[in-house]
Amino acid sequence: GGKSYLAKMIFIYTSLLNISSLYIDPKREMRKWFMRVINNKQIQTEYPWFIDLVQTYHFITLDAKEEENWGALDPIVFLPELEAKELSQVVMNQLYNFAGKEREQTVYLQCLAEVIERKKQGENVGSMHVIEMMTQHKEKGVRLIGELIQEKISGSILKLLFHDGSTSALDLTNKRTTIIEVEGLDLPEVDQDIDLYTDSNWYSSAVMFSLGKFCELFGRDKNKKTKVFIDEAWIFSTNAQGKRVKKSMLHVGRSYDNSMCFISQSVNEAISEDEHGNFGMYFAFDEPNNRPGVLDVLGIEQSEENLERFDDFLQGQCYFKDYYGHVGKMTVDCPFEEWGKALETVNKSAIAVAEEKYA
Template identity: 35%
Template sequence: MLDPIVFLTGQEAVDLSKTLVKQVIPEKYRNIDFDTEFPNAVEMFLEKRKRGELVGLLSVFEYLKDNEVEGISKVAKYLIGNSHRSVLSLIFSNGQNKAISMESRITILEVQGLSLPQAGDKPEQFTDAQINSLAIMYALGHFCTWFGRRDKSENTSTLFDEAWFLESTPRGAHILKEKRRTGRSYNDFTFQVSQSVKDKSELEGLKDSTSFGQTFAFLEPNEVDEELAYLKIPKTDESRKMMNTMTRAQCVYKDCFGRKSRMTVDGVFPEIAKLFETQEGKNASTRKVA
């Protein structure tokens, strides 16, 4: 579903396709003939897609592998082989999967099995799995940004659960930063959900000092001082007591003007309590929302 030919059109699809392919092709396979021919082939298959044919980037590679120019054919065959043996099947497809619906009230994207490099890792030391995972991140980031700015007249929200996964890598932190800035211009609200305040990205050059927003800080007994520091609340015995005496469903809320206060989240819909049932079987316990 993250295949550019499947969810994008026009020059956007061409540009993202070029970025993804450039990311995953090793230096020894890079070829100027392929770089020249590939965008033309993508445009041709975008026209096929527009006419209703089920095609994707894998279809483009299959077409190029029969090219009479050996360099073009060699790169296309490499991409086909690499696509079938890795997470790249998420972005290189034959177009059989439906495009992600933009009309649904709620859309959930789950991505598993990525192996991402950490800050400080040198590109020349990246494994094939890390290189492929970064390509997935490029596609995911582009989709999220595109989703937020596709219709300025419509209010939208994007929620990143387990946001530490993005915040811990340079590319992921860039995606979140770009998404927040897009949201401010296009009425798209971005939620970043993490289990720990320590997950907040401190990657040099990626801290977004221009952003504004709201924070809901729930109690993590081992990170009280860190939470107070993040909320810019003086670390005193009184403030620590205020945090430590919070019960479930209570949090410290900081609004967009910087005002902070403790609040209680009331579970007005009993059905939501089902979301907290994370275990199965007779030993499972159900948390009740206050």
């Protein structure tokens, strides 16, 4: 429909402003598109300023196969103590269900508190120390859980979250426009039943939740104006742990000169009913299987006539709701040829070309 195209066009406009911006790109698309533009001989000749702009973008690829990235999103490393404790529990809940194992959970929390205290005292520690303490515990049940988590971490994307504190956390100091992508991320489908998640889905969700907390920290810098773009934002609404992270993220707003842009495939998955007041603007594209949900978010009457209006939407058209609650149909159009080449997300079909030419 044009969601990705619009989001990335707003991102480019944002990069022209005197603010710091951060884009979370779980699908690893941005670098590919922008590199294609940079290597385009015609654009190099006709639009050198745009090449200069794109080359200011700072790309970070978090690849768990590279040791330099281990622990880049370790909660104990990059967060203050109370937030580190909370996020560590969120991450652990994606890896192990402590239901019926209150004693083992208590020991885990004790180990976590001890490691965080060691960090507070100036020791170089990380989340892996918590797991090591569990594997060395006198109680067999605790040791078994520690060994299980240790095995899950080994050779997986979880190395980004669990390390010994020897690697520095992500640092975006003096970077005006940053795009973070994650190698090997395996997010579930937006409508996938949570009971059907694979281990890889759970691990990837944990990484996204940690990235969400990093975005919150980025937006809380009172010394600068910030804007954060989060693609695949629906993942924060899939379970209680994700919702906790999202709720905290939404508390960062005007008081910190921060703007948060949530990009999702579905309005229902991205924004719950009690969160509507946190968002000032909406760009809502047609969802054939959820048109009533789209109208509800926009505050439009649920009538047969309004539902049928979507049938007239062309590719790139959506509803826009502004700060004052006004809603109108709009067409997303990029006025710059070089931007358009950077933003192409799909190969145009013959129908789309015909629509552009004759509609």
